Amino acid sequence: MPNPSARRPISLAILVVAISTLTPSFSYADEEELPVLATAQAKEDSFADSYVEVNEAKRADDSNYVTITWTLRNRGGDTISYADFQNDLYEYRDRSVSAVTALDEKEKIRYHPLQDENGFCICAGQFAPGDFMNEIKDKKSSPYWTSYIIPENISEISIEVPGFEKTPSFPVK
Amino acid sequence: MKRSLTDHGGTKGWWFYALGLTTATLMLTSCVSQSDSGGDNGGNGEGTSNESGENSGKEDSPIATALTSATIHKEEMQVDIVSLERHQNNRVILGMKVTNKGDKDLTISDMFMAPSRNGGERYTANGISLIDYQNYKRYRPLMDQETESCLCSNWKDTVTLSQDDSLDFWVAFPSPPDSINKIGVNTNVTPDFIDVPISEAESPNKEVTEASIEDPTILDLVSRQDDLSDDSSREETGEKTSIMLSSDVLFDLNESKLTSEADEKLEAVAKEIDSSSGTTVKIDGYTDSSGNDSINLPLSEKRAESVKKKLEELVSREGVTFETAGHGSKNPVANNDTDEGRSKNRRVAITFER
Secondary structure, three states: OOOHHHHHHHHHHHHHHHHHHOOOOOOOOOOOOOOOOEEEEEOOHHHEOOEEEEEEEEEOOOOOEEEEEEEEEOEOOOOEEHHHHOOOOOOOOOOOOOOOEEEEOOOOEEEOOOEEOOOOEOEOOOOOOOOEOOEEOOOOEEEEEEEEEOOOOOOEEEEEOOOEOEOOOEEOO | OOOOOOOOOOOOOHHHHHHHHHHHHHOOOOEEEEOOOOOOOOOOOOOOOOOOOOOHHHHOOOOEEOOOOOEOOHHHEEEEEEEEEEEOOOEEEEEEEEEEOOOOOEEOOOOOOOOHHHOOOOOOOOOOEEEEOOOOEEEOOOEEOOOOOEOEOOOOOOOEEOOOEEEEEEEEEEOOOOOOOEEEEEOOOOOOEEEEEOEEOOOOOHHHHOOOEOOOOEEEEEEEEEEOOOOOEEEEOOOEEEEEEEHHHHEOOOOOOEOHHHHHHHHHHHHHHHOOOOOEEEEEEEOOOOOOHHHHHHHHHHHHHHHHHHHHHHOOOOOOEEEEEEOOOOOOOOOOOOHHHHHHHOEEEEEEEO
16 A cells, blocks of 8 residues: 555646646547537548548627637548538639538528638638648548628527538537 | 647736736747746747746637647647737738647648748748638738738747747738628638637837738638529628529520519619618629520620519619629539539529628
8 A cells, every 4th residue: 555645746746747737639530629519421432431520619799700610520532632522513713621610400501611802711721831741641520611791680500511411400509 | 638729818917917927028029949948038028938938827818719620730830819909090910820739740841831833931920820710801811012922930940849839929910990800710720719809008019000001801702602502692782782693493495584583582672772781783694605696695684684674673672773794604603514514504693792
């Protein structure tokens, strides 16, 4: 039976390390601890068992502005590039994830990501610096986001990433 | 620890104002520091973001922290907004801090720059913008007339941040209207920060307020939405609404006489015009790119006229005038290479001030 007092320096050391780092230590594996509001499975064969998770849907106070953060997890699929999710209906002058739309299923309205008058998307990928997650290999994941104008009276929405099912609706707060 | 996208500091205590002051004195430079460098930063204000250093209590209290990042570092790249202050001469200064919490080197040189074709400058954050969602505007950084660079800090040759390194930097923007006291902040790599509070600067920053600047770049934001039940679409900016009704619903093929279904759609549009502020309503007819403009042009013109006649009957607000034009296949709103896109392009657009 170990002497309890002998443990103290160890616990102290752990405490010091914990305090000095101050933030969670995430591994490089696919282990983020973001919340999950909704999930949608892939429907295209090349994505295999990949899926999309919605992590956060925030509305700015007294506004129509909504930012949705979502994570794409590759599970057994071909390498997925963010640039595969460009809007092919409306023109966006970048390689952003502009094809990811928000859906109000009740009103049957599809919202496309906001863009500026020069055609740049207010979403991930308007510019991809060197460390950007350009590609998601099997067993890897990346968070991305898209911003929309969605009327204030709408409190639930779903998103659709091309090649994946629509997510179930989730609350916008 | 779960982080919130807009993890505001809550009630503004003394530290908030102290932070404002500290930040103001630090504004003139961007700087890299290491958390393991001890408390030897001296009094020059350049060794800011040292977790174990003297300033740690204040500097570690950001007003917002990004939930995550779309980089290989994910949450291990911590992106904070340290301050957003309204200065004289219609300028606001955004103070930010990025910290590498992981053991992989973080390439910072291009992380926050605009795309090259949009004036991108390495070692600066000229790709960051403010999003005024009340007025549907995007503010790009101010440009210094003398240096022709952004009015923002430059971290020169710092290419990477090693583990525990952090970098403080600032960017100056045109001031949003006085009525705006919270705003969005958009970067290349983080979900948008929303409702970031704008505070009044405690001390002036002459380098920024007295710099000669080029005309500010304030861009309209454009929102598009599709009604899946009737194939109509809507485009909104801060000033205008454009309702695009599908010609396939309004008219029979090659006809310019309205269908019975059109009445119902136009009644809804008329109600919206009645409750808007605009006095001029523009009605523009378009076709897709198939066929010949010698047919498409007059057809789109006649169709716009038909819509005008109906709206004149339906709109009850006084003093509204209507202007029509036919454009044939010009100005497609969507991609003419797909059926869905061509269908979107066959439209009559009704545009009015909100």
